[in-house]
Amino acid sequence: MPQEIRVRAEIVEEMLRIARSEPRIECCGLLAGVGGVISKIFPAKNALASPTAYDVAPQELFQLFRRMREEGLEHLGIYHSHPSSENVPSPRDIELAAYPNEAYFIISLLPAAPRPVRAFSIRDGHVQELEIVIANA
Numbered sequence: 001m002p003q004e005i006r007v008r009a010e011i012v013e014e015m016l017r018i019a020r021s022e023p024r025i026e027c028c029g030l031l032a033g034v035g036g037v038i039s040k041i042f043p044a045k046n047a048l049a050s051p052t053a054y055d056v057a058p059q060e061l062f063q064l065f066r067r068m069r070e071e072g073l074e075h076l077g078i079y080h081s082h083p084s085s086e087n088v089p090s091p092r093d094i095e096l097a098a099y100p101n102e103a104y105f106i107i108s109l110l111p112a113a114p115r116p117v118r119a120f121s122i123r124d125g126h127v128q129e130l131e132i133v134i135a136n137a
């Protein structure tokens with residue numbers, strides 16, 4: 001039975017909108033919510049400004065996590081885009097995955113991508129796809 005991640009529909013739409021607004025580099029950010037349902041998106045700057053990699057500057061990451069705490073939210077996921085490849089974790093994504101208990105959302109901008117938004121668990125080098133369940137407000 002696949003694990004699932006629950007997310008509000010508008011968050012999925014927002015991830016797609018942000019990814020499409022920056023088609024030349026990977027976009028990235030944090031996802032948070034309450035009760036296991038992602039309801040808030042914290043866009044971040046891709047410090048690498050790269051089409052094939054992303055990173056968030058430590059200072060910005062610190063500020064985003066502080067805002068999350070101040071708003072009483074739990075960290076539930078992170079997202080980034082793959083402007084010109086399939087939305088499965090890259091070897092680099094797997095190697096650098098730092099959040100074993102959070103969902104990794106990946107957005108593909110390929111026009112032919114059957115599912116433009118997918119989510120994965122990445123733990124100790126092992127990748128498992130998560131079922132994205134749209135939660136109502």
Ligand SMILES: [Zn+2]
Binds near residue numbers: 093
């Ligand atoms: Zn990636």
